[in-house]
Amino acid sequence: MRWTAEEAVVYLQSKEYIDTALIPIISISFDQKGIDSGNDNEWIQRISMEIEKQFKGRILLLPPLSYATSFQKEQRKNWFRLWVESLNNNVFKHLLFIGTEDLWVSVAEEFDCKYFRIPSVPLRHLDDPYKWTMVQNQVKKLLPQIVEMWHND
Amino acid sequence: MIIASIDYFDYDENVLLTKTGGIGLEKQDKQQVTRRQFLVYTLMGVGGFMLSSITLPNLRFAADPVLQPKEGSDLINTNLKVDELTNEPKKVEFSFKQKDGWYEKETTQFAWVYKDENGEIIAHSPVCKHLGCNVEWNSSENHPNMYFCPCHKGLYYKDGENVPNTPPRAPLDRYDYEIRDGYLYLSTRAKEVKG
Numbered sequence: 556m557r558w559t560a561e562e563a564v565v566y567l568q569s570k571e572y573i574d575t576a577l578i579p580i581i582s583i584s585f586d587q588k589g590i591d592s593g594n595d596n597e598w599i600q601r602i603s604m605e606i607e608k609q610f611k612g613r614i615l616l617l618p619p620l621s622y623a624t625s626f627q628k629e630q631r632k633n634w635f636r637l638w639v640e641s642l643n644n645n646v647f648k649h650l651l652f653i654g655t656e657d658l659w660v661s662v663a664e665e666f667d668c669k670y671f672r673i674p675s676v677p678l679r680h681l682d683d684p685y686k687w688t689m690v691q692n693q694v695k696k697l698l699p700q701i702v703e704m705w706h707n708d
Numbered sequence: 709m710i711i712a713s714i715d716y717f718d719y720d721e722n723v724l725l726t727k728t729g730g731i732g733l734e735k736q737d738k739q740q741v742t743r744r745q746f747l748v749y750t751l752m753g754v755g756g757f758m759l760s761s762i763t764l765p766n767l768r769f770a771a772d773p774v775l776q777p778k779e780g781s782d783l784i785n786t787n788l789k790v791d792e793l794t795n796e797p798k799k800v801e802f803s804f805k806q807k808d809g810w811y812e813k814e815t816t817q818f819a820w821v822y823k824d825e826n827g828e829i830i831a832h833s834p835v836c837k838h839l840g841c842n843v844e845w846n847s848s849e850n851h852p853n854m855y856f857c858p859c860h861k862g863l864y865y866k867d868g869e870n871v872p873n874t875p876p877r878a879p880l881d882r883y884d885y886e887i888r889d890g891y892l893y894l895s896t897r898a899k900e901v902k903g
Contacts, residue, residue: 556839565839572839572860612839656869683814687735703761 556606556615568616575705576647577616578638579603580654584624593653593676601686602673603653605694606625610701615647620702632662639666648702669704783886783893788821790887791827797822797845797855797866800831803892819883820845820855820892824867832868833881833898841882855880868901 556562556573566573581596583589600619622634640658642650650668652659655675663670673693678686741749773865797820806815820832820843832855834842841859848856848863854871855864863871868880881898 569839609842610859612836612841612857687814687816705858 556611557604558616564575568683573613573615574648575610575614575651575701576642576649577603577606577614577651577653578642579619580652580656580659581619581621581652582624583621591645591675592676594678598676599653599655601690602693602697604675605690606653606697606701609694609698613705614651614701625706632665635659635662636666639668648708649671651701651704662693671700735872783884783895785888786819786892786894787813789890790829790892791890791893793821793823795825797832798844798851800892800894801878804896807898817896819898821892822866828886829885829892830867831883831885831892831894833883834877835898836882837870837880838862838875857884 556566559568561691572662579599582592584592590693596619603668607614620638622631626634639650652663652670653673654670655673657672659670660672676689678689681689719829735854754891757778778892782804784802786800787802792798799818800821801816801818803814803816805812818834820834822830824830834844836843836857836859838857838860841857841862842877843855843857843862843864845855846853847855847858851863853866855866855868856862857876862876863874864876865871868882870876870879883898884895886893
């Protein structure tokens, strides 16, 4: 499900079936690094939407959570902890974070969440069919991991 | 006298006037369009043009619903030869431009297509009738030769009928199809199967 007018209603009605949250983590900065941040935002969102399409009935795709690159290490951890706490087991059984940054790997581990670190790909000069293929290739690797995660319930 | 005053403004006539010193009969015969007629024609022309520029677009708008292509009725070429189909469901991808409000985007869908024992083509939508995940053919070891939904273990038989006591409550939707020059064309929207 997506967090939209229509699907939020379906989500609330079928809550017991939708036990997994997919949460894109996006960094934002407005200096030179913004170029990468915009690129990764598009890349991660395309992948997340494709995963959601496959597993619509069990995954709720949240709007991307964004953090400023100026956050310090402790602030980042705090920010992550607050989100995990509000999404935690009472609401969702599985939290699936997805992003391009290495720095969340250890943080997610610490809070016992799954984090898919996706290698960043520059999309700027790719045309749409090629972008689509790249997304598909990436998603193909992730789907079995999600099915396996559910299998181990 | 009116005619004379028109002549006065005409250069050629003017020359003629000075030559003959009066209005000759032959000049009046040459005078086929009077100023009055000319103005009337011009006004009718301009008026007609303005009127048509208002009414023609309105007629076009009124006729527009009839001229619009029917939604969902267009069939998309899957680039798959019908000969290649067997009685084993095959994943067939097809892409088309989809309009979302004023925004047009390329959409890719897929279907599970096979030939049944009568040689009839069946094209199932992969969307699970429970909560909309994509089902896969023959993907569960415990349930061979069935469509399996990985989200909540929904099952369907090969003909798309839902297996009782699994979450789905209806059979899989079916795409309309057509064969053109040996290639399989599928509709963009799948239809419900009344069970």
